[in-house]
Amino acid sequence: MQDQGLRQPIGVLIVEDDPVTRKTLCLAVGSAPQLTLLDALDSVKAALDWLERSSADVLMVDLGLPDGSGLEVIRACADRRPETDIMVVSMSSDEANVVACIEAGAAGYVLKNAGSTDIVRAILDLRNGGSPMSPTIARMVLARLRARQVAELPxxxxxxxxxxxxxxxxxxxxxxxxxxxxxxxxxxxxxxxxxxxxxxxxxxxxxxxxxxxxxxxxxxxxxxxxxxxxxxxx
CATH class of the missing domain: 1.10.10.10 (Winged helix-like DNA-binding domain superfamily/Winged helix DNA-binding domain)
Incomplete structure (x- = not known):
């Protein structure tokens, strides 16, 4: 129990422009004693500036931001803060977006319809070495990889x-x-x-x-x- 008490909480940075979704994510992080909210930002520029001077254990980022794409934030985080685990939280289940995020450095992809408990579980899973994905996304990625294996020559x-x-x-x-x-x-x-x-x-x-x-x-x-x-x- 003493070791558990000494364990540092997981620091989470949220980048989401929609106020309602941002508040929901902040409340989800705040509800878990294992997590701590470092900041909640609403633009690519704010996120890039933050990553220049600080680091997080987990970055949660939306793709559609008012001044650009969350992909830019993912790439910058993967380059500047390789110790950070990156998870996309998006409305989009488009295959091209999913693949682009994974290739850019995201290890998790959760749709915005996930509940607070699922969000917390996904963050903890991510820090435990997992790659949390909404079932729809996981099936898409797996089907894509299987199709490529069948279609391509070894x-x-x-x-x-x-x-x-x-x-x-x-x-x-x-x-x-x-x-x-x-x-x-x-x-x-x-x-x-x-x-x-x-x-x-x-x-x-x-x-x-x-x-x-x-x-x-x-x-x-x-x-x-x-x-x-x-x-x-x-």
Missing amino acids: PAVSQEDAAVTRLTKRETVILDLIAKGDSYSEVARLLSVSVGTVQTHIKNIYGKLSVHSRGEAVFEAHRRGLLRFERTPR
Whole structure:
């Protein structure tokens, strides 16, 4: 209990121009003792200025801002504050927007119809290594990746890559699960192992793929044809 008391709350920066939505997000963050609201801004310029002088654990950003796109904020945050986890909160479920946000550096994408409890859960999941997405978004991303795997020829892989990249069966299953957006705790529950064991496997996967993040691991695994999307009982 003492360790829990000493743990610093998760600092959240909100960038949302709609006053009602901004207030809703602020109230959601304020309702959770694990979170603390650092600031609530309403424009790209204000967000870029804030990121120049400060950092947050989590950035929650809308896409349609009055002076530009939230994509600009995502790219700036990913570049200047790589330690920050980025989550989009938007009305848009357009595939092009979703893909652009993920490629820019967002690790989560939640639609604005999510309730306060879902918002808090998504923030905590994000900080726990997950990639929280509204079900509609998750299915879209997964369907897009599967369609590309079916439509495209297997990526060219050098003999050196093939020799180095020999994942164990357990590593392959974990790689599939994190590619689908499951958090480390969800993977641990599905496989009946500890979170520490999952993290050890993830570290081994990163080493074999020569990457340093979940996004890089999924991209590199896709390039090498390693994603199989094996079914794991839930």
